[in-house]
Amino acid sequence: MGQGWVGRTFLVPELPDVEGFRRVLSEHTGEPIRAVRVRDPGVLRGIGARQLTDALRGHRFERPWRHGKWLIAPAGGPVLMLHFGMTGSLSWHALDAPWHRHDRVVWRFDDGELRFRDMRKLQGIRLAADETQAERMLGDLGPDAREVARERFDELLSGRRGRLKSVLTDQTFLAGLGNLLADEICWHARINPQRAVADLDETERSALYGAMRRVLRESIKAGCVPSRDTWLTGARDEPDGPCPRCGTPLSRRRMTGRTTVWCPACQPS
Numbered sequence: 001m002g003q004g005w006v007g008r009t010f011l012v013p014e015l016p017d018v019e020g021f022r023r024v025l026s027e028h029t030g031e032p033i034r035a036v037r038v039r040d041p042g043v044l045r046g047i048g049a050r051q052l053t054d055a056l057r058g059h060r061f062e063r064p065w066r067h068g069k070w071l072i073a074p075a076g077g078p079v080l081m082l083h084f085g086m087t088g089s090l091s092w093h094a095l096d097a098p099w100h101r102h103d104r105v106v107w108r109f110d111d112g113e114l115r116f117r118d119m120r121k122l123q124g125i126r127l128a129a130d131e132t133q134a135e136r137m138l139g140d141l142g143p144d145a146r147e148v149a150r151e152r153f154d155e156l157l158s159g160r161r162g163r164l165k166s167v168l169t170d171q172t173f174l175a176g177l178g179n180l181l182a183d184e185i186c187w188h189a190r191i192n193p194q195r196a197v198a199d200l201d202e203t204e205r206s207a208l209y210g211a212m213r214r215v216l217r218e219s220i221k222a223g224c225v226p227s228r229d230t231w232l233t234g235a236r237d238e239p240d241g242p243c244p245r246c247g248t249p250l251s252r253r254r255m256t257g258r259t260t261v262w263c264p265a266c267q268p269s
Helices: 015-026 049-056 131-137 150-158 164-168 179-189 202-222
Strands: 035-038 065-067 070-074 079-083 088-093 103-108 113-118 124-128 251-255 258-262
Touching: 015 065, 015 070, 015 088, 015 202, 035 049, 049 124, 070 131, 079 088, 079 131, 124 131, 150 202, 164 179, 179 202, 179 258
Parallel strands: none
Antiparallel strands: 035 103, 065 070, 070 079, 079 124, 088 113, 103 113, 251 258
């Protein structure tokens, strides 16, 4: 479940991937943490290896929750906060499973291990004293993209300027949308990602919200933004790939530091 390769592109963890990691952790709540092993302290943020170990060993993870790309795991007082950056994951392994060279932190239980794996180490692991502090640490984020109501979505859009793609991937606007999701949502809504947000009319805002709900629902089921022949994701990495809907060659350009893909026929400027 979760991230992998689509064509030549590595799937950066976005909201659906983190929801999958939340499910993995949820399967092991209530079990005592027998040991914490920090194999690479380079993924720790604002906390040392000994502090993390002492805070969590002997505790039990309670019901984890997610906000955007963050996974929050209360543990009977302290709260573990995980951000997966561009290459992170959380997975369950047997006690005797061989190490992967990018396994950075391991929580050992009676019957297996949770492993935080991350190649690039761009984000990582934080620890809050309690849930109040954890929520305060997330205070700059916008509402979760899966949970935001239509009325709130319109309110947020009405106060924004700039191009649609840049706004959708701004975590202070909505938490959880990344490059693949933003492009997929715009494609499903038939709106060009380069459009100015201020120029969207009521019908377009409605289409955008509906597309976001559908894309997130299907992606959460798959544990990632799925590579489907009927979705933009299934064609975006093909050189001169055709639009899955109309067959027009897809367009692409760099926006917000990432490759943006759209159909010039289905999503006119």
